[in-house]
Amino acid sequence: MFTKKFSTALALLFGALLSLAACVPAETPNQPPTAEPVAQATATEAVTSTEAVTSTEAVTSTEAVTSTEAVTESTGAMLSVEALKNATYSGIYEEPVMLTDGVYEGGDPAAPYSLHYMDNSTIFGDLDGDGVDDAVVFLQDSGGGTAAFIYVAAQLNQGGEPVDAGAVMVDDRVQFKAAAIENGQVNVEVTTRGPGDADCCASYLTHKTYALQEGKLAETSSGDAEPVRVSAAELDGTSWRLVELGENEPVADDVEITIAFAGDQLSGKGGCNNYNGSFTLDDVNPFAIAIGPLASTRMLCPDPAGGLESAYFDALGQASLWGYDFGNLVISHGSGEGRKLLRFTAQPTEETMAAPTDSLTGVTWQWVGLTDPMQQVTIDSPESYTLTFLDDGSIQIHADCNEATASYTASADGGIEVTPGVTTLALCGPESRSEELIQKLGFAARYFFQDGHLFIDMMADGGTLEFQP
Incomplete structure (x- = not known):
């Protein structure tokens, strides 16, 4: 059972993920009467897909910074996460409530409820056009059941102090792929329920937009396109x-x-x-x-x-x-x-991992290293030890002063089997690794690519051969 001091963000994620695993309908939580929702605006302000910030992109807008940074303007005004964790929030219950160290608890022992500040989720940017960064906070409302209602709340920056500008409920037990403040709007990419989803298990993605209207946060668009199922x-x-x-x-x-x-x-x-x-x-x-x-x-x-x-x-x-x-x-x-x-x-993704069976062939691989539980060896003359995988399932092997052939089968999931074939028997000298390379290839079990290099793992922790193109 999660304690009060357990990270709220982790508690929410555990709850959401466990709900997805169990896929059980939500129980009705114990909750006080909720505030009347703020009327929605028309969808003419809907965020376009180009405005959404994906999980692999940094937020480049000058209006948005991460929640781990203090926001400082030329006026010296700033909002801190600590202040936001102890601020007043309205639009959730009938009356505004004040958090204490990120938590508000209400109700009675028979019907308790709580509101939690979600760690690592706060975003900063100018909401009211005064040139000073405000804050958007995400809050979780729990009432003892399996439901966990998520609210997006605005806090305006007045001289470095947070001033409540209302909250809007997003949904029950959802995950946020991305959130950012851009051009005075709060843009979020969030999971939502689609065809076949139970209450517990939102498995589609949609976009929502929020902005200030008459000084209070309101939802200005909900789903600018058909939700897309997660895959x-x-x-x-x-x-x-x-x-x-x-x-x-x-x-x-x-x-x-x-x-x-x-x-x-x-x-x-x-x-x-x-x-x-x-x-x-x-x-x-x-x-x-x-x-x-x-x-x-x-x-x-x-x-x-x-x-x-x-x-x-x-x-x-x-x-x-x-x-x-x-x-x-x-x-x-x-x-x-x-x-x-x-x-x-x-x-950033600097290297794109190619499909394994497409990458083995068409390249001559030079042996550059051997790693096993007892040693790590760098091959002195990589050009003297090479492999060339052919499309017909054969391998041409140059092993120092010897030439060899082998056959192989490889699967798309990285499995490989090598059967050594004909080998010349020249004596290459005491420092040669000719025989060692050919023998080890016969124990090949798996292969993969990393940073442009080919790695072949041998069976039973026998080590790894590394090759460069």
Whole structure:
């Protein structure tokens, strides 16, 4: 059971993701009477698709900055997250309420309810045209049931102090792919329910827009186009860096752990070793994810990178759900009280992972390294050890002073099997690795690409061969 001090954002994400997993209808929460909603404006101010900020793009608008930064204008006025966590909010209940350290609790023991500030979600930008950055806050209203109603609330900046400008309910148990303030409007990309969705399980994406009307926040458009169902295409071509292994488990800046998606494949850096694998999303619930066996290089990794890498690989192996978190990616793993969230921030995709079977052929690969549990070896003369994969399923091998052939089969998920064939038997000298290369190819089990290099993993932790084009 989540405690009051548990991160509100994580609590919301756990609730939303667990609801998606269970897909049970919402229970009616205990709630006080709600305020009358502000009338909606016409959709003439609807945000266009080009205005929406995707999860892989940085918010470049000069009006929008992240919630981790203090906002300072020429006047010296600024709004702080601390002030917003202790501000007054209206438009949610009959009367305005004041948060204390991000929380408001009301009702009685038999029918309690609470309002929580959602961490890491606040955005800043000018809402009222005075040239000073205001704030938009996202709040979660819970009343004891499974429902979790999300509100978007505006706080205007008056001399560095937040002034309430109302709130509007977005929906129950939804995820936000992106949010930004642009040209005085609040643009969000958020999940919504579509055909076949239960109350618990919004699996479509839509855009909504909010703006001030007579000094109060109002919804000015809802869904500028038909909602689009979430699919693997949402992840395709994206690249992310891990920032948290779990609640209060940040990843140090000098440890690089990444994940990138291409088609049904994923790859990245585990903090020390490179890795790759495949993943699938459930047909009924596209936020349910299964990550297949991972293949990785086998370098010995000192702590802290080694320990983090081991925990990260274990977490990916237990992954069950993924989701959006205001421009971040989260992956849920574990079960029960041991359930945790991996949290990633978006990063530019510098390399596009090519389809494996298309990349083996048409290139002559030079052997540059060998990594196994006991050693890491750099090959002195890579040009003396080469592989050329042919479309007919054969491999031409140049191994120092010897020439060899082999046959291979490779699958799109990274599996490979190599059968050595005819080999010349010249004596190449005591430092040659001719025989070693040919023998190790016979134990090939998996292959993947990282930063333009080909990696071939051998069976039973036998190590990894690395090749460059």
